[in-house]
Amino acid sequence: MRENATEFRVASMCRALAVSRSGFYAWLGREESAHDREDTRLGALIRGIYDDNRFVYGAPRVHKVLQKAGETCSRKRVARIMRSMKLRSKATRRYRVKTTDSKHDHPIAPDLLKRNFTASAPNRVWVSDITYIGTDEGWLYLAVVMDLFSRKIVGWSMSSGMDVSLVLAALNMAVESRRPAPGCIFHSDRGSQYASADFRAALAVPGLVASMSRSGNCYDNAAAESLHHTVKTECVLLHGYATRDEARACVFDYIESFYNRRRMHSSIGYRSPEQFEIAHTG
8 A cells, every 4th residue: 555655545545455544554653574574675586586587487486596596485485475466477378279190101100208208318318299389470380309308499490381391300400409329219299290201211310219109198298298388388378479480589589598598497406408407417
């Protein structure tokens, strides 16, 4: 009420909040408690963390950032302060468009992961998937390749079409940037793009080993599905795109500037993919 006294009449605010005017004025005369002063200080830090991380961090990740900065407040306190400041993750709900065409005559690779989405070192297991981005010009399709060791996006591509060239471009980026040793597992769904002769030939050149989900089992590629959900809710669905080029620029910035370098991942100890790789590989 004190903060809004210049905009609203005190009498009106008291009626709306069911408090007495005498009680409000008595409260004004009291000195702010140490607890309230600490909440105010923490609130300023929380606001900075929230703004600096593209408005997508909720209380758990904000609390982790505060912990790393040496603050000793509890997660419940952070959540309470964020509620009072009306700060909540801007992540939005997902929607779905079919991107997997598994009705084809191409060979199907066995499922080598069996839902074990972990890796002991970089470039041991990669996962890949295709998703879609809506624009006023039509759909833009995004293919990504993620290293399960660090959850880093090591290859990606975008196109107005969903043919094999889309996934080949993402694969080529990953191979060029990471130079994996032969034997690295490449796991995907059993869509026609990944099962095609061209894609199987591209996997063979660096010695990658194909692995595919079972028919109708989306959870067999849950790590890649989860990645796309994160990109959608923290980037794509927060914006409207007039053109595909606008969408490309936004996704590029999210992946390269935020996701790989700064975004904390709970599965790797609330570190970013790059921080995790540096800590474990030197």
